[in-house]
Amino acid sequence: xxxxxVTFADISFKQLPGVGGVGAAFLSxxxxxxxxxxxxxxxxxxxxxxxxxxxxxPAISPADWQSAESSASLVKSGAWTPEQIATYLSQAPGRxxxxxxxxxxxxxxxxxxxxxxGVSIVTPNKKAFxxxxxxxxxIFSAASKGNALxxxxxxxxAGLPVISTLRDLVATGDKVTRIEGVFSGTLSFLFNTFAPxxxxxxxxxxxxSQVVAQAKELGYTxxxxxxxxxxxxxxxxxxxxxxxxxxxxxxxESFPIESLIPAELANLESGSAGTAEFMRxxxxxxxxxxxxxxxxEAEGKVVRYVGSVDVAGKKVRVGLEKFDKGSxxxxxxxxxxxxxFYTERYGERPVIIQGSGAGGPVxxxxxxxxxxxxxxxxx
Amino acid sequence: xxxxxVTFADISFKQLPGVGGVGAAFLSxxxxxxxxxxxxxxxxxxxxxxxxxxxxxPAISPADWQSAESSASLVKSGAWTPEQIATYLSQAPGRxxxxxxxxxxxxxxxxxxxxxxGVSIVTPNKKAFxxxxxxxxxIFSAASKGNALxxxxxxxxAGLPVISTLRDLVATGDKVTRIEGVFSGTLSFLFNTFAPxxxxxxxxxxxxSQVVAQAKELGYTxxxxxxxxxxxxxxxxxxxxxxxxxxxxxxxESFPIESLIPAELANLESGSAGTAEFMRxxxxxxxxxxxxxxxxEAEGKVVRYVGSVDVAGKKVRVGLEKFDKGSxxxxxxxxxxxxxFYTERYGERPVIIQGSGAGGPVxxxxxxxxxxxxxxxxx
Numbered sequence: 001x002x003x004x005x006v007t008f009a010d011i012s013f014k015q016l017p018g019v020g021g022v023g024a025a026f027l028s029x030x031x032x033x034x035x036x037x038x039x040x041x042x043x044x045x046x047x048x049x050x051x052x053x054x055x056x057x058p059a060i061s062p063a064d065w066q067s068a069e070s071s072a073s074l075v076k077s078g079a080w081t082p083e084q085i086a087t088y089l090s091q092a093p094g095r096x097x098x099x100x101x102x103x104x105x106x107x108x109x110x111x112x113x114x115x116x117x118g119v120s121i122v123t124p125n126k127k128a129f130x131x132x133x134x135x136x137x138x139i140f141s142a143a144s145k146g147n148a149l150x151x152x153x154x155x156x157x158a159g160l161p162v163i164s165t166l167r168d169l170v171a172t173g174d175k176v177t178r179i180e181g182v183f184s185g186t187l188s189f190l191f192n193t194f195a196p197x198x199x200x201x202x203x204x205x206x207x208x209s210q211v212v213a214q215a216k217e218l219g220y221t222x223x224x225x226x227x228x229x230x231x232x233x234x235x236x237x238x239x240x241x242x243x244x245x246x247x248x249x250x251x252x253e254s255f256p257i258e259s260l261i262p263a264e265l266a267n268l269e270s271g272s273a274g275t276a277e278f279m280r281x282x283x284x285x286x287x288x289x290x291x292x293x294x295x296x297e298a299e300g301k302v303v304r305y306v307g308s309v310d311v312a313g314k315k316v317r318v319g320l321e322k323f324d325k326g327s328x329x330x331x332x333x334x335x336x337x338x339x340x341f342y343t344e345r346y347g348e349r350p351v352i353i354q355g356s357g358a359g360g361p362v363x364x365x366x367x368x369x370x371x372x373x374x375x376x377x378x379x
Numbered sequence: 380x381x382x383x384x385v386t387f388a389d390i391s392f393k394q395l396p397g398v399g400g401v402g403a404a405f406l407s408x409x410x411x412x413x414x415x416x417x418x419x420x421x422x423x424x425x426x427x428x429x430x431x432x433x434x435x436x437p438a439i440s441p442a443d444w445q446s447a448e449s450s451a452s453l454v455k456s457g458a459w460t461p462e463q464i465a466t467y468l469s470q471a472p473g474r475x476x477x478x479x480x481x482x483x484x485x486x487x488x489x490x491x492x493x494x495x496x497g498v499s500i501v502t503p504n505k506k507a508f509x510x511x512x513x514x515x516x517x518i519f520s521a522a523s524k525g526n527a528l529x530x531x532x533x534x535x536x537a538g539l540p541v542i543s544t545l546r547d548l549v550a551t552g553d554k555v556t557r558i559e560g561v562f563s564g565t566l567s568f569l570f571n572t573f574a575p576x577x578x579x580x581x582x583x584x585x586x587x588s589q590v591v592a593q594a595k596e597l598g599y600t601x602x603x604x605x606x607x608x609x610x611x612x613x614x615x616x617x618x619x620x621x622x623x624x625x626x627x628x629x630x631x632e633s634f635p636i637e638s639l640i641p642a643e644l645a646n647l648e649s650g651s652a653g654t655a656e657f658m659r660x661x662x663x664x665x666x667x668x669x670x671x672x673x674x675x676e677a678e679g680k681v682v683r684y685v686g687s688v689d690v691a692g693k694k695v696r697v698g699l700e701k702f703d704k705g706s707x708x709x710x711x712x713x714x715x716x717x718x719x720f721y722t723e724r725y726g727e728r729p730v731i732i733q734g735s736g737a738g739g740p741v742x743x744x745x746x747x748x749x750x751x752x753x754x755x756x757x758x
Contacts, residue, residue, distance in 0.1 A: 032552045160730060161540045161547070168540070168748040173411045326576075326710070334728055345741055349713055351539060351734035361724045369547040377755055 002375060003056055003092035004030075005041030005085060006099045007107060022124055022154075023101040025364035031063035033368070037375060040092060041085065042068060048080040056092045082110030090117035095378045099367060100125050109135065112142035115150065120378065122370040124154030124363050129243070130236035133250050136243055149374050154366030156183065156237045157337045157357040165353060166244050169343055176245045178342040178350075179309040183237045185335035185358030186228040187260075187305040189220050192332055195293050195302045197325045208289035209282040216279070220335060224275045229260040231305075235318045238307040242316050245309060249316060258319025260305070262288070296322040302330045328352060381754060382435055382471035383409075384420030384464060385478045386486060401503060401533075402480040404743035410442035412747070416754060419471060420464065421447060427459045435471045461489030469496035474757045478746060479504050488514065491521035494529065499757065501749040503533030503742050508622070509615035512629050515622055528753050533745030535562065535616045536716045536736040544732060545623050548722055555624045557721040558688040559729075562616045564714035564737030565607040566684040568599050571711055574672050574681045576704045587668035588661040595658070599714060603654045608639040610684075614697045617686040621695050624688060628695060637698025639684070641667070675701040681709045707731060 006027065030036055038059040040051040049068045051059055052075050060068050068074055080088075089096040098114050100107055100123040108128035111121055112135075120143075128139060129152055143150050156162045169176055182188045193203070194211045206214070212229070215221050221228050235252035242249045249255065259266070261278075262285040268274040296303040301322040306329065309316050323330040332338050337357030340350035356362050385406065409415055417438040419430040428447045430438055431454050439447050447453055459467075468475040477493050479486055479502040487507035490500055491514075499522075507518060508531055522529050535541045548555055561567045572582070573590045585593070591608070594600050600607050614631035621628045628634065638645075640657075641664040647653040675682040680701040685708065688695050702709040711717050716736030719729035735741050 029552050159547075159724075161544050161732075164543070165540050168538075168744070168751075171751055172538075172744045172747040173408050174744060328707070328710070328733075331705070331707070331710075336728055345538075345744060346735055349715055349735060351732075353540075353730075353732060354707075355730035356725055356728060365547070365551045365553060365724060368551040372547075372550055 002037040002094050002378060003040045003089060003096040004037040004099060004371070005043070005089045005096065006030075006039065007043040007085070007102050007104075021101075022360050022363045022367065025360035026099065026101055026367050027062045027065050029361075029364055029368040030371075031061070033372075035375075036062070037097065037371075039065075040096075041088060043080060043085060046079055048077045048085075050075045050077070050088060053088075053091070082107050083113065086110065086114045086117055086119060089114070089119045095120070097122060097371065097374055097378075099123065099371060101364075101367065103127060105131065111135075111150070112138040115139065115142035115148045116146045118146045118148050120149040120151075120374050122151045122367055122374055124152070124158070124367055126155045126233075126236045126240065128152075129155055130239040130252055133243075133248055149377060151370035151374055152240075153370050154363045155240055157339060157353065157355075158359065159362040159365035159369070160337060160339070160353050160355050160357055162339050162353055163240070163244065165351065166241060166341065169341060169345075169351075170244060170246070174346075175344040176311055176341060177344060178311060179238075179241050179245065179340065180306060180329075180342075180350075181308075181339035182304060182329060182332055182337055183234045183307050183339070183357070184228060184305070185337060185356065186215065186221050186225075187234065188332055188337060188357075189215055189335040190228075191302075191304050192334065194289070195296065195304075197302055197330050207283065207286040209279075209286050212282060213279060224270075224272075224278075226261055226275065226278055231257040231259050231318050234305070234307045238309060238316050238318055242309045242311075245311050247309065247311065247314055247316070255316035256319065292320060300325060304329055304332075328354070381416035381473050381757060382419045382468060382475040383416040383478060383750070384422070384468045384475065385409075385418065385441075386422040386464070386481050386483075400480075401739050401742045401746070404739035405478065405480055405746050406441045406444050408740075408743055408747040409750075410440070412751070414754075415441070416476065416750075418444075419475075420467060422459060422464060425458055427456045427464075429454045429456070429467060432467075432470070461486050461492065465489065465493045465496055465498060468493070468498045474499070476501060476750065476753055476757075478502065478750060480743075480746065482506060484510065490514075490529070491517040494518065494521035494527045495525045497525045497527050499528040499530075499753050501530045501746055501753055503531070503537070503746055505534045505612075505615045505619065507531075508534055509618040509631055512622075512627060528756060530749035530753055531619075532749050533742045534619055536718060536732065536734075537738065538741040538744035538748070539716060539718070539732050539734050539736055541718050541732055542619070542623065544730065545620060545720065548720060548724075548730075549623060549625070553725075554723040555690055555720060556723060557690060557729075558617075558620050558624065558719065559685060559708075559721075560687075560718035561683060561708060561711055561716055562613045562686050562718070562736070563607060563684065564716060564735065565594065565600050565604075566613065567711055567716060567736075568594055568714040569607075570681075570683050571713065573668070574675065574683075576681055576709050586662065586665040588658075588665050591661060592658060603649075603651075603657075605640055605654065605657055610636040610638050610697050613684070613686045617688060617695050617697055621688045621690075624690050626688065626690065626693055626695070634695035635698065637684075671699060679704060683708055683711075707733070 039062050040056045042049045058073050097120045105127040111128045153163045216225050235257045239249050239252045306321050307318045338354040342350045418441050419435045421428045476499045484506040490507045532542045595604050614636045618628050618631045685700050686697045717733040721729045
């Protein structure tokens with residue numbers, strides 16, 4: 001038997017129009033897998049549903065998880081601590097996997113506990129891999145001690161093969177020299193719209209604050225757009241990539257992050273009143289973004305929000321850069337991500353991975369693909 | 380113990396300048412792997428070196444393979460048949476893997492024999508996966524019966540994550556609707572040079588036959604450029620991708636392949652005299668390629684040699700197509716490959732994988748990464 005526990009937040013990720021969260025999309029994909037592992041735990045912020053011990057049977061139906069709550073043969077509890085979840089999964093017959101679809105830092109901090117007990121982890125949750133370097137080290141040493149596996153493809157670029165490609169380059173002895181790309185679907189959309197490579201008759205130029213307001217309305221930003229504009233999400237992704245490439249990055253705070261939140265608005269309160277005030281006042285600063293856009297245009301370039309890792313120089317940077325209009329980064333469309341890996345073997349031209357890097361189904365795809373790899377290795 | 384046998388041709392792949400063959404590059408990468416499997420067999424066209432039975436020890440040093448021939452503790456024989464190699468590897472203690480770096484069709488036909496005996500296979504050899512559909516089916520059913528694994532990432536796009544990405548899309552339940560790209564480094568170079576997106580002062584326009592001659596001189600083509608120009612290499616790659624996407628393609632001959640060999644030269648003999656005559660007479664047909672180039676230019680486009688799979692329409696096609704100058708296919712540089720996967724989940728914009736798709740070190744990287752995955756699963 002192979003047991004799977006799935007945790008997911010009530011609203012764990014921003015919801016693109018017509019698209020469910022990662023947790024729901026993952027359960028839908030799980031329900032269609034041939035030889036799917038047995039689903040024995042389903043945890044949300046306030047509720048935990050489990051298969052009864054000691055048999056860990058019957059399993060929860062992933063196709064029908066919304067009715068699990070009313071099933072008399074399953075056990076319903078309130079919120080469980082990470083310790084309770086780890087104990088429950090580690091005592092299941094056979095091997096167990098935790099699929100963590102939340103973005104919960106508390107659960108992320110408990111990964112070493114799970115792994116040390118032999119419970120493997122598959123997750124799109126960036127927190128565990130982009131917080132302190134100590135937690136990163138604890139995770140991989142616990143995995144090795146517990147003979148458990150950790151896969152986290154969807155922490156960067158959602159379902160795009162970013163982490164796996166970087167790990168393959170490193171594992172086969174290539175030297176990654178530089179990583180550069182657009183790592184946020186939201187910031188990709190904002191800049192592709194604000195500073196397109198060629199003017200479009202159907203889309204006249206907009207002020208920065210208008211583009212942000214439009215993106216918020218379309219559901220392309222977090223409920224509070226400041227969570228995208230502060231660059232932290234990109235910084236977390238760069239922290240993960242830099243560490244895999246061999247840099248001991250202490251935390252996402254240990255390198256420069258250019259925030260797109262004007263300094264004058266940095267101290268607004270964090271709640272919804274703060275969000276509303278931020279959105280109302282953002283237009284006061286439109287001239288600044290306009291100047292940046294024009295200075296790029298004067299050089300025949302466009303401005304984009306990128307992250308980069310200079311491996312030899314041990315430098316990580318997140319912020320605005322100018323790109324030639326003919327470059328692949330400038331030519332990005334919609335909310336696509338692009339990741340360039342420059343390596344010794346590949347030489348002057350990078351390996352490029354490009355495509356949608358956000359949304360429930362494609363993020364869940366990365367999670368499901370990881371789960372399949374874990375199953376192949378544990379079975 | 381995990382035993383590895385490596386076969387490689389004396390000149391198995393075209394040699395890019397300054398770059399060794401795939402076999403040598405693979406052995407160099409193998410020699411640097413921590414926890415490398417034990418190398419017990421090394422076979423070339425005329426020679427087989429093995430560790431003595433029944434201990435399968437001492438192993439061959441991959442770092443020092445060129446001196447294996449003079450080692451008194453290893454067994455030297457002439458060429459072995461695939462059957463002999465399969466028997467030797469299958470009787471090794473523990474699990475065994477054949478790494479086939481040749482492009483030998485006879486060895487490829489014997490894959491089911493290896494797999495049926497429990498010997499896993501890692502290979503960049505396209506022959507096994509792009510010949511008859513029956514061989515394809517025999518390979519995967521033998522693998523399942525023999526509880527062995529088959530990985531062949533480097534059969535398409537060398538070390539680029541093409542096969543693994545397509546398999547992940549399919550395995551997680553996405554529907555691939557269309558695959559399109561430039562699959563040959565040689566043809567990429569030829570068309571990027573012949574019909575660049577923008578004219579370059581340093582590189583005045585060249586006739587088609589001049590571009591082919593230059594590429595041959597630089598070592599970018601096979602020794603006989605007709606082996607690139609006939610489109611068969613691209614057709615084999617498309618056969619593999621179409622089959623993974625779910626189409627039962629009978630063989631690379633069962634769909635249209637546009638050959639770039641003028642019909643008038645199709646019946647030249649196949650040896651070096653034929654090659655010489657082909658190169659000499661190619662310029663007689665420069666006007667045809669010039670017309671194609673100009674007709675694309677008249678539409679503001681450039682011509683490229685691409686392969687495509689229309690999954691719903693069950694159509695595979697290999698040949699010339701026109702592309703907008705702003706498209707990612709038109710903008711390709713050097714001898715890069717690009718592969719676009721269009722799927723239901725990803726919608727209108729594809730997942731794009733781009734980068735160098737030829738050369739010893741990057742092809743070997745795909746092989747080594749596959750070997751690591753096999754080791755993870757077998758250990």
